[in-house]
Amino acid sequence: MAYVDPMGGILAGSSVLYETWAELPDRARDYLEEVSKRLMSEGLEVETRVLDGDPAMSITEHAREEANVGMIVMATHGAGGLGRWLFGSVAEKVLHTARVPLLIVRPKGEAPTGPDPGGHGNRYKTILVTLDSSTLAEEALAEEALEPAADLGRAMGADLKLVLVATTPFDLVLIREETHSGWSATPADAATERLTRYLDGVTERLSSEGLNVQAKLTYGDPCDEIVKYSA
Secondary structure, eight states: OEEEOTTSOEEEOOHHHHHHHHHHHHHHHHHHHHHHHHHHTTTOOOOOOOOOSOHHHHHHHHHHHOTTOOOEEEESOOSSTHHHHHHHHHHHHHHHHOSSOEEEEOOTTTSOOOOOTTOOTTOOSEEEEEEEGGGTTSHHHHTTTHHHHHHHHHHHTOEEEEEEEEOOHHHHHHHHHTSOTTOOOOOOSHHHHHHHHHHHHHHHHHHHTTOOEEEEEEESOHHHHHHHHHO
8 A cells, every 4th residue: 555645656565654644644633522522611612633644735625615604714834844834834825715705824933023002912803805996896805805804803893994005007117117116196086986986885884883993005016015005
């Protein structure tokens, strides 16, 4: 008998390898039992599953089959070395195939360090939500991230900061020529007025639901503007 290794190669069969492989489900169940006990002691309802097969495919298929799964939460990667690369690859595959929102969390010790004025540890105090100006004609697509972000904001009492980045032909020329890497402009035209009205409407709707919301309209390269605004 041969076994497939994590990198896709074939490993020759051996009694030691088989015993190690056979123990994995039991070890996984023992680990989940420890975690579930800790979470239940905090008042949470917990169910555990041990799945086999391709990790990314098993995760997404299980999420589809379980009607009550509303979000998948994963770390960016697992342990050091090869495990880091493999787990990061799984998270990326799940990101592209999952039908429910995916929350990816940095492992402890890897998150950027900084002050925590509220002393809330992992509680989110401010959530940045990006809206897609290219899909405003289809509001559901433009606001796909808004509902789960709002739910998370309500649960944690966090503020929402909405950012809408629109790209104009002039922006594209500057980005391509790298004329000004930090350049950003807000043209005073009909499109800007339309986008501003849209943002005002979203802000008013969320505020009426008891959320603290701020919104910003900016122009330029979406990736650069989002990172700059979050900083």
